[in-house]
Amino acid sequence: MSQEIDVALVNVTKKFGDLVAVDNVSFEVPKGSFFSILGPSGSGKTTLLRMIAGFEVPTSGDIYIGGQRVNDVPPNKRPCNMVFQRLALFPMMNVLDNVTFGLRRRGGMSKDEMERLAKDALARVGLQGLEKRKINQLSGGQQQRVALARSLVLEPTVLLLDEPLGSLDLKLRQSMKLELKHLQARTGTTFLYITHDQTIALAMSDTVAVINHGKIEQIAPPEELYRRPATHFVASFVGENNKLTDGRVIGFQQDDVVQVDIAGIPMVGRAGEELSVGDPVDLFIRPEMISLRLGKHENGILGKVSEINFDGSHSLVVVDLLDANRPVSVNVKIQHTEDAPDVHVGDTVTISWHWNAANAFHPVDQSHIEVEV
Incomplete structure (x- = not known):
């Protein structure tokens, strides 16, 4: 497996009884890229993300993260973190404590070092100075950035994003998609983003994989996907x-x-x-x-x-x-x-x-x- 590839799926299939949710899917996510999986509801995109994160086990095929096969590696041992649409922030904790939560669970680090890393992560997402704020004192966009900082502070090989902008209103979603793209470029972390919203996928991604009924229809840069669709479905669905x-x-x-x-x-x-x-x-x-x-x-x-x-x-x-x-x-x-x-x-x-x-x-x-x- 090339060192320039952070995530690779090889002939991955996932069945739930007679239902084939993911059907012989293969793709590679280059290191430091913004890769989106785009598809309608029920297309298999969330199942793909859950298999990469370790919450589901493939029926067949192999998943690699950072060059290592991770099929049998539990979620907490994989070099990836996930940001959900429901951000799962702890309302009883302030911003700093939310961001250091994963570091405390991991252990092996002094309190001062954890706080230093957390403040660095908050600065990267533009929240320096808000460390002592409670979660309910933040706007929706600020809460989104706290969730990102909490994941980035753990320095994952890949950050998995499960439609984290879906709960935001239109104006905030438009501004956050630009912020998210800029953040990915600044940090150099590999982002793997799933969404049904093509405007987000086309605007933010280096590469987009379109999935339908568990099968990949096309993998291409956004402009190629838009101008030269490979299938009838892609032409219908995108744009x-x-x-x-x-x-x-x-x-x-x-x-x-x-x-x-x-x-x-x-x-x-x-x-x-x-x-x-x-x-x-x-x-x-x-x-x-x-x-x-x-x-x-x-x-x-x-x-x-x-x-x-x-x-x-x-x-x-x-x-x-x-x-x-x-x-x-x-x-x-x-x-x-x-x-x-x-x-x-x-x-x-x-x-x-x-x-x-x-x-x-x-x-x-x-x-x-x-x-x-």
Whole structure:
């Protein structure tokens, strides 16, 4: 096992009776990286984290932390710590005592040394000077940082984070995800984060593994995951997308540039998997990657604006395709810039996109997806 890998799973499966919660999963987490496991409820991500922490035992396969196989190592002996969504801070203790709790349990260290290490950890998370505060005197974000300091003071090889931002309100969650990323970069500790919130995973992670029904669908940097999804599920689950269904492949411009007929209208996109002429496909197009021009133009698709939804920095414009042989609508995201088109409901417009802004996949049953986008 490479010294540059802090966590590795090799063909790990976990069964609960007849239920396969994790199905032959393998991946590696590089040292000092921020690695996220992203998936909907019931996808197996929490079971994965619990196996890494030692709270569940794999049915088969091997787990390595710091190059050592840990399948038979109990949780308290593994070089990792976990931060939960419910922070499990002790309300009867002050901040300093909460942070030194793990050091006291470990033993072999003087009180002065424990307090020095705890104060260093609190300084790293920006809580210096609050050592004597009670937990109920802290804000939600400060409590979150106390929980992080309590884990980091033990100098784990890897910090496991079980959706710790999930209980925070939207504003605080937005600021804390940036703080968490900066903290990881400053400390150099390997973070392994599980979440169903794709905005958090994409914003913070060096690498994201998307899991569905216990199987890894794709492992990639956030931008690659967003722009070049490897499966129909990833295209559906990650980010906002127009999903144009009931299409058919009518040709290829290059090996991976596919021409698709959607409701009688020829469209172009990237072949997300191996496709052949005549294959049924769904075409996924990001709303922000579609250009919109007022009026009728060549080299585009004619439509009529049926709805405009204002959303702060941008508007989501719903365009009904005029030449379609059945009702088809496309969402277009327009940023509120000085050169943005002045669009109104009822306007005739032309939309277009570069071929690599769209991704074509064979249709699959999506009824199991709990988070539709």
